[in-house]
Amino acid sequence: MHAELLEPTARYLELLRRHGQRDAWLPAGLMRRLPTASASPTSPQTRETQPDLTSKARPMATPTLTPSGTKTERLAALRAETLQCQICPHLAKSRTQVVFGVGDPEARLMFVGEAPGADEDEKGEPFVGLAGKLLTKMLTAMELTREQIYIANVLKCRPDMPGSTSGNRKPTRTEMDACLPYLRAQVAIIAPVVIVALGATAVEGLFGPQKTTISRLRGTWMELDGVPVRPTFHPSYLLHNQNLALKRLVWEDLLSVMERLPLPISEKQRGFFLPPEK
Ligand code: SF4
Incomplete structure (x- = not known):
């Protein structure tokens, strides 16, 4: 990633944190290049491997399927x-x-x-x-x-x-x-x-x-x-x-x-x- 994109990436991670996201996938090596603030305990937990997305704790839509009707x-x-x-x-x-x-x-x-x-x-x-x-x-x-x-x-x-x-x-x-x-x-x-x-x-x-x-x-x-x-x-x-x-x-x-x-x-x-x- 170009150096000029590191700062916007860090800002984006901060946005995710403010929206309650607790993890984000990053390409190998990128996490180490981000400004230190984006790796702080208050920032999303950044991972260099694919996160476990099967967690049942995450909010998920549970639509009601109407059984009858057209x-x-x-x-x-x-x-x-x-x-x-x-x-x-x-x-x-x-x-x-x-x-x-x-x-x-x-x-x-x-x-x-x-x-x-x-x-x-x-x-x-x-x-x-x-x-x-x-x-x-x-x-x-x-x-x-x-x-x-x-x-x-x-x-x-x-x-x-x-x-x-x-x-x-x-x-x-x-x-x-x-x-x-x-x-x-x-x-x-x-x-x-x-x-x-x-x-x-x-x-x-x-x-x-x-x-x-x-x-x-x-x-x-x-x-x-x-x-x-x-x-x-x-x-x-x-x-x-x-x-x-x-x-x-x-x-x-x-x-x-x-x-x-x-x-x-x-x-x-x-x-x-x-x-x-x-
Ligand atoms: S409709 Fe989908 S994207 Fe919109 S708030 Fe509900 S789950 Fe999220």
Whole structure:
């Protein structure tokens, strides 16, 4: 890590401490380079190995799954419960609103991202910014609309920023662990045929820390509560890396999803984002 990033990292650890987080994972060697204040007894306990995240002492959502009613009614009941959630006091305080999820409760395909950003926090809907526009384009290529699928995040509240600064931060494991039961309840109600996990953080939120990268996980199938999950790159990664080969990799993931649903695939669709023939 560059030396100029040490001080902001120390400030961020202090923010976590003030929000009650008691541990944080840091890359090997970084802890020793931080200013001494961030390693004080009042700061989060920093670890150079992955923390034990199975502790039952951590607050975690325990959604009530309404046993009867249509999917729409059961999802509405879960939404009403989630909107009141205060389990992460710092996020409940900083959020504009809870971003529960949007789409068809009967959807056969569900997309899962990591957390609301500033745009989503304002609108109350996941994937409404630039990355959301790209997701809509990806759906159009699949000949689907946003209304036909369901979109949700692992974390339902926007991760707060130090000093209310703009921008977005990656949610912590503690936050994602606390909120994951809501997403699992959504999956239990909707019962999609396939889930697409968008980006490494969404995969981490769903399955815990991975020993490999999203580049290696994409192209494979994982499973959440019996539902096949296809990890792929986050649309915002595509926005920052505009190359044809990367678009093709994501498209191949979506083709696999279409085969699994199944959805009709034309020859034209099979050829999207292939390099032009010479
Ligand atoms: S992030 Fe999830 S668990 Fe935390 S306050 Fe928001 S809804 Fe509740």
